[in-house]
Amino acid sequence: MESVDFNENGEQAPAGRVQREPGRIVLPGEMVADRPTDMEGCFVAAGRTYVGVISLLREGKVIPLKGHYLPTPGDYVVGIVTEERFSGYNIDLHSAYEGTFSTRDVREEFKVGEVISAKILDVNEVNEATLGEPRKFSGGQLLEVDFVKVPRIIGRGGSMLEMIRSYTGTDLFIGKNGRIYMRGGNTALATLAILKIDREAHVQGLTDRLKEFLEVESKRA
Amino acid sequence: MAGNNNNPNKPKLRDGGRRISGRGDDELRPMSIEVGPMVRPEGSAIVNWGRNKVLAAVYGPREVFPKHLTDPHKALINARYIMAPFSGQEEHGRAGPNRRSIEVSKVIKHVFENNVLVHSFPKTTVDLMLEVLQSDGGTRVSAINAASVALVDAGIPIRDIVSAVSVGKADGKMVVDLDKDEDNWGESDMPLAFSVRTGEMLLFQMDGMLTIEELSTGIDLGFEAAKKVRAIQTDALVRKYAIPGESAQ
Numbered sequence: 001m002e003s004v005d006f007n008e009n010g011e012q013a014p015a016g017r018v019q020r021e022p023g024r025i026v027l028p029g030e031m032v033a034d035r036p037t038d039m040e041g042c043f044v045a046a047g048r049t050y051v052g053v054i055s056l057l058r059e060g061k062v063i064p065l066k067g068h069y070l071p072t073p074g075d076y077v078v079g080i081v082t083e084e085r086f087s088g089y090n091i092d093l094h095s096a097y098e099g100t101f102s103t104r105d106v107r108e109e110f111k112v113g114e115v116i117s118a119k120i121l122d123v124n125e126v127n128e129a130t131l132g133e134p135r136k137f138s139g140g141q142l143l144e145v146d147f148v149k150v151p152r153i154i155g156r157g158g159s160m161l162e163m164i165r166s167y168t169g170t171d172l173f174i175g176k177n178g179r180i181y182m183r184g185g186n187t188a189l190a191t192l193a194i195l196k197i198d199r200e201a202h203v204q205g206l207t208d209r210l211k212e213f214l215e216v217e218s219k220r221a
Numbered sequence: 222m223a224g225n226n227n228n229p230n231k232p233k234l235r236d237g238g239r240r241i242s243g244r245g246d247d248e249l250r251p252m253s254i255e256v257g258p259m260v261r262p263e264g265s266a267i268v269n270w271g272r273n274k275v276l277a278a279v280y281g282p283r284e285v286f287p288k289h290l291t292d293p294h295k296a297l298i299n300a301r302y303i304m305a306p307f308s309g310q311e312e313h314g315r316a317g318p319n320r321r322s323i324e325v326s327k328v329i330k331h332v333f334e335n336n337v338l339v340h341s342f343p344k345t346t347v348d349l350m351l352e353v354l355q356s357d358g359g360t361r362v363s364a365i366n367a368a369s370v371a372l373v374d375a376g377i378p379i380r381d382i383v384s385a386v387s388v389g390k391a392d393g394k395m396v397v398d399l400d401k402d403e404d405n406w407g408e409s410d411m412p413l414a415f416s417v418r419t420g421e422m423l424l425f426q427m428d429g430m431l432t433i434e435e436l437s438t439g440i441d442l443g444f445e446a447a448k449k450v451r452a453i454q455t456d457a458l459v460r461k462y463a464i465p466g467e468s469a470q
Binding site for chain 2 (some may be wrong): 202
């Protein structure tokens, strides 16, 4: 099974880390810029930018620590079929908003409860997504994490994901909505590794610690 | 029942120039907040303020039910303030909403409608479940403080952390954070909620009589007290979300 990586947000260098300023937790209502800017989890009031959700402010960048996934065109997501209608299917996207397949565009048939991956083609004014490129998953396991941790699970250039894959032999498909589909290999270890990243997403030196963890745990198996 | 001064049962509220609890007029009861005591809701918090104990759980943003209430322009806020039957010194009767708790739920809903960035989640609802486990005067402000922290824990975008406090007149003096006796037997009480960052007032209710001067002193006292509440809320959140190797604040 081929996998798609989403690495455009993967921050922090994996090796040869440089000494840098420690980050700082910012709480809703704190000003992060004295001019209007468009940053994730932020809002603009009276020409200034404030954080709306609890975030880590590091080197001028705001990294949300919590969040709710909003369907965004171009994202690859993992969904669950929730309803079959005359004109198509409703898909749960681990979000407050649903996605839909139209039978006009998608010829494949689905059953309620099936796990699929899809690309978000379009999002309307109330955040409902039109999906395309469906692919059914069968067997395997599903894991849900907060979608703000997805860039860390993938790592810079997919490094973190590649590390989990090589130590566990598990095929992983990571949806931008925070759903992770796993199949084959040592899925138990892969789950533990992902939950470790979820817990320690922003603690420095995670790559090294995860490598050590996988090294020790994979020998035990 | 404010202003009930002729009742022979009325306890003394001040003694030797101090409040009967020994607190200063602008002093809060000891307050502690635990962030995230529950795992099922998106966010949760428990506030212990004096003898008050209020649990807040935040669910959502999620689909509105019943569906016809959906607003395609913004998210709805739904607050449910409930006093447990065993919460007070007196009987609270059966569990579930009553006349008083429906009113409190309504005012709390309006506080957060002006605080949550409702336009970023159209067509959804954010449910605030507020359970008073133990009460001793000032439960609605405790509930607002708990809900505010739980909203941050839930990662729902808000304009500011809301800090609420009650202010009132007890035996002729304006005091903050009324306990049950001051609330029941004092001349007046007013719950206030502020956005400390902007200085905006998000809740203002009043029971009993105050002069305009007393009202204005009361609001000033309330705002100063809200800053202290805000510091406790901030501290609780930073402790929960602290990341090793990064500075706290």
